[in-house]
Amino acid sequence: MGLGRWGLAPSRAAWLCVAAAALALGAAAAAWRRRRARGGAVRVGTVSGLYLYPLKSCRRVSVEEAEVSDMGLRKGDLRDRFWLVIKxxxxxxxxxxxxRLVLISVACENGHLILNAPEMKELSIPVKLPEENPVKNCRVFGLDIEGRDxxxxxxxxxxxxxxxxxYRLVNFETQxxxxxxxxxxxxxxxxxxxxxxxxxxLLIISEASVEDLNSRMKxxxxxxxxxxxxxxxxxxxYEEDTWDKVVIGDVEMKQxxxxxRCILTTVDPDTGIIDRKQPLETLKSYRMCDPAQKDLYKSAPLFGSFYGIDKIGTIKVGDPVYKMS
Known part of the structure; x- marks a missing residue:
């Protein structure tokens, strides 16, 4: 039976349809939360920032929403660490x-990667490179990997x-x-x-961990x-170190x-000057691994946790973070 049969004006009928849809969505969301609760999910925090580093070691790109692929974050044509400087x-x-690599900023416009750096002219290169550009054999932490020049x-x-x-710049292509x-x-x-x-x-760090570190530093x-x-x-x-399985939006990941941590943390992201001391010295005073894990971590202090992707999807700043028990 149409709403018009009840003598409702079209605008009133439309409003009721919208209200009914909103109630249905609210009920679905509540049911989803109940299912999560029954499944042992506990809310442990909120996403406060999402960052890509399209060109390895260069300036971050902050986004409000990102796709989580099986190889990390993606926002349009920008994908995390898909570009690399090589010898x-x-x-x-x-x-x-x-x-000084940290001073190079990266953006993407109209299918082009845009590079900027202090006292340098802006440079634009196509995201999709010509096939005649040679594919280079690259070496990253002892492993071979390709990249198109x-x-x-x-x-x-x-x-x-x-x-x-x-130096040269190469791009990793999905094939x-x-x-x-x-x-x-x-x-x-x-x-x-x-x-x-x-x-x-993926690398996850809580704001509280950084605050705790800063409380120990001059x-x-x-x-x-x-x-x-x-x-x-x-x-x-450091609560992020204890989350085994995490759900954010429709993304599932495992710690x-x-x-x-290495000397890269001692590079000032605003000046490009390397200190080689802090925050490593402070972290080493209280964030060393258990002796049983020394073969894995060597002499590096621990800060933040790596997560693998179990289910891809989309996440946004403001999304609740659930720990699965």
């Missing part, structure tokens, strides 16, 4: 060797900005074979894979020194291992 022999170059113009631009030996995380660090699963990332597809350090993929608010310090 002419194919070995990777990061901010460990060239701290991005051309001479960006190579000259990078070399001029860094005032270095000749190429990614690195297997389990070959980088043994705790990762067979299905975990990354392009040029250090270790795993000079406060920026969250961005740790290059997280996802930051979480509303939980206690694999802690992140052992």
């Amino acid at each position: 002419e022999d194919g070995h990777m170059v990061t901010a460990r060797q060239e701290p 991005c051309g001479d113009e960006v190579a000259s631009w990078l070399t001029a900005f860094l005032n270095s030996e000749p 190429m074979t990614p690195r297997k995380c389990e070959e980088i660090k043994s705790p990762f699963r067979t299905k975990d894979k990354v392009p040029y990332s250090d270790c795993g597809p 000079k406060k350090i920026d969250m961005y020194c740790f290059r997280p993929s996802i930051t979480i608010s509303g939980c206690s310090a 694999v291992m802690a992140c052992g």
Whole structure:
């Protein structure tokens, strides 16, 4: 029976339809929360930030919403660590060797990657490179991986900005074979894979962990020194290390291992100056691994946790974070 049979005006009828739809959505959401509760899910925090690093070691790109793929975050044509600076022999170059890499910012417009750096002219290169561009054999933390060369113009631009030996830029393409995380660090699963990332597809850090670290330091350090993929608010310090399985939006992920920290954390993201001391010295005073795990973490202090992807999907800033028990 149509609403018009009850003598309702079209606008009134439309309003009632919208209200009924909203009630239905609310009921569905409540049912979903009840199902989660029965399944042992506990809300542990809220997503406070989402960050991609399209060009390894360069400036972050902050987004409000991102797709979580099996190799990390994606926002349109920007994918996490899909671009890499290399030497002419194919070995990777990061901010460990060239701290000023952190000053290069990356954006994407109309199918082009846009690079900017202090006192440099903006440079634009196509995201989809010509097939005639050669594919390079690259070396990332001891493992071989391919990358398509991005051309001479960006190579000259990078070399001029860094005032270095000749460097080149390569792009990982989805038909190429990614690195297997389990070959980088043994705790990762067979299905975990990354392009040029250090270790795993997602790195999660809580704001409380950074606050706790800063309470121990004379000079406060920026969250961005740790290059997280996802930051979480509303939980206690280092709680992210204890979450086995996590659900955010329709994404499911599993905690694999802690992140052992290196001198990259001592590069100031605003100046590109490397300190080589802090925050590592402070972290080493209280964040060392259990002696039984020394073969895995060596002498690196632990800060933040790597997560593998069990179910892809979309997440947003403001999404609740659930721990599955």
